[in-house]
Amino acid sequence: MPELPEVAYQKIYVDSTSLHQKIVKVDLGAEKIFQSPKKDFKEVLMNNEFVSTSQIGKYLLLEMKEHGFLVIHFGMTGKMDYFQHDEIHKHAQLTLNFENGGKLSFICPRKFGKLFLTDSIEDFRKEKNLGPHASDLNKVEFLELFKRKKGSIKTALMDQSFIAGLGNLYVDEVLYHSGIHPKSKAEKLSEDELEKMYKNMVNVLETVTKSKTEGTSLPETFLRPHRTEGDDCPKCSGKIKMIKIGGRSTYFCPACQEEK
Numbered sequence: 001m002p003e004l005p006e007v008a009y010q011k012i013y014v015d016s017t018s019l020h021q022k023i024v025k026v027d028l029g030a031e032k033i034f035q036s037p038k039k040d041f042k043e044v045l046m047n048n049e050f051v052s053t054s055q056i057g058k059y060l061l062l063e064m065k066e067h068g069f070l071v072i073h074f075g076m077t078g079k080m081d082y083f084q085h086d087e088i089h090k091h092a093q094l095t096l097n098f099e100n101g102g103k104l105s106f107i108c109p110r111k112f113g114k115l116f117l118t119d120s121i122e123d124f125r126k127e128k129n130l131g132p133h134a135s136d137l138n139k140v141e142f143l144e145l146f147k148r149k150k151g152s153i154k155t156a157l158m159d160q161s162f163i164a165g166l167g168n169l170y171v172d173e174v175l176y177h178s179g180i181h182p183k184s185k186a187e188k189l190s191e192d193e194l195e196k197m198y199k200n201m202v203n204v205l206e207t208v209t210k211s212k213t214e215g216t217s218l219p220e221t222f223l224r225p226h227r228t229e230g231d232d233c234p235k236c237s238g239k240i241k242m243i244k245i246g247g248r249s250t251y252f253c254p255a256c257q258e259e260k
């Protein structure tokens with residue numbers, strides 16, 4: 001599932017292709033994608049244009065010249081596609097034709113993506129119960145959040161109402177670089193460990209976003225290329241282990257990450 005860095009990449013993509021162009025035709029796909037009546041999407045988008053974008057966690061918000069925001073959640077397999085040719089992708093769930101001849105599609109083969117309309121970012125944030133966007137947090141704010149947090153650290157970091165943007169893959173990655181066992185209790189972590197976790201969260205999100213944008217591989221020292229039970233830990237002579245936490249496959253190195 002796209003997490004914060006993949007959505008950050010989609011944001012850069014939309015910024016570089018689709019802002020400040022009048023929408024002259026709107027084609028809509030499967031009913032379940034649209035979280036308001038489809039006719040509302042058509043009415044709002046037609047003759048409108050995108051003026052800027054922003055992000056809260058796994059949501060991309062496209063601000064329109066009029067009528068607020070189009071909000072995109074990418075589900076499992078969603079992505080944006082900008083093109084000039086006539087043929088439309090068979091899994092396009094929304095296609096906007098711009099006055100200059102360019103087209104922007106939201107492609108979503110498994111149809112787990114969602115599109116919303118909202119007048120206000122704050123209303124949307126409240127409605128979806130979203131915490132602060134992970135990349136916007138500074139160290140002091142991050143430490144402050146943890147003063148009242150209890151329970152498994154993995155579950156805490158996955159909780160979108162606590163911090164928005166991290167999912168299964170990058171929570172494991174952050175904990176791995178921090179030497180923190182995913183079953184450790186949030187309340188047992190020292191300030192040093194929390195600071196280390198903050199630094200690693202920033203680094204993981206930046207590194208993954210950069211690799212998406214530049215089309216390069218992740219560093220070999222990352223856990224992600226080694227997410228296989230029994231694979232060699234890239235940092236020590238230990239072996240990667242898989243356990244389930246909250247129903248999610250969780251990969252870690254028992255030698256590098258001691259449970260607290």
Ligand SMILES: [Zn+2]
Nearest residue numbers: 233236253256
């Ligand atoms: Zn290790």
